[in-house]
Amino acid sequence: MSFQFLLRGYAAMALFTFGCLGFAHATPANMTITGDAAPPIGHYEFCKENPKECAYAGGDAGPAILTEDRWKAILKINYTVNTTIKPMTDMELYGVEEKWAIPTTAGDCEDFALLKRKELIDAGFSASDLLMTVVLQPNGEGHAVLTVRTDRGDFVLDNMRNKVKLWSDTEYTFLKRQSADDPARWVKIQDGRAVAVGSLK
Numbered sequence: 001m002s003f004q005f006l007l008r009g010y011a012a013m014a015l016f017t018f019g020c021l022g023f024a025h026a027t028p029a030n031m032t033i034t035g036d037a038a039p040p041i042g043h044y045e046f047c048k049e050n051p052k053e054c055a056y057a058g059g060d061a062g063p064a065i066l067t068e069d070r071w072k073a074i075l076k077i078n079y080t081v082n083t084t085i086k087p088m089t090d091m092e093l094y095g096v097e098e099k100w101a102i103p104t105t106a107g108d109c110e111d112f113a114l115l116k117r118k119e120l121i122d123a124g125f126s127a128s129d130l131l132m133t134v135v136l137q138p139n140g141e142g143h144a145v146l147t148v149r150t151d152r153g154d155f156v157l158d159n160m161r162n163k164v165k166l167w168s169d170t171e172y173t174f175l176k177r178q179s180a181d182d183p184a185r186w187v188k189i190q191d192g193r194a195v196a197v198g199s200l201k
Helices: 003-019 041-049 068-084 090-094 109-122 192-198
Strands: 032-037 130-136 142-150 153-157 173-178 186-190
Touching: 041 109, 068 109, 068 153, 109 130, 109 142
Parallel strands: none
Antiparallel strands: 032 186, 130 142, 130 173, 142 153, 173 186
């Protein structure tokens, strides 16, 4: 299959998906925030080592207006990072259990998300709409993704898939994410889909 054929298919997918974003969802398209949360230790250390990445930049600019060009940029950056960065654990890369870093050739889930955040900021997105997010996978393991806040909902960029989905269309349980007001702060997410499970504990 030729590269040009893949590009044409990718462009068609971007246009088709963008046209379908107006459909209603049973779960809110935007996450509900319920209060402050402790930042992951990896992100706390990342901010100490990279203060510019976590510097206050004027607060919440409001959800991004999701134009067709912005949607294409989201899809392209998610796909490019997913296919150019090699998945490797922090232990393999750094000899430690947990280290957040912007990768150049290899990294784990939060590293993929950090690079996507950086590239989307470079593409003109506000940092207040690009939020590192901690979730639980169905098997109970922790995972990190990037949430992109838009006027059409909160979308998830995930190193485990090239398709960009609304948060409510994923299989994850959402726990916490960066604050839109301050990238060094974190907030709790009320995942309404997990209420029934939580009530049994």
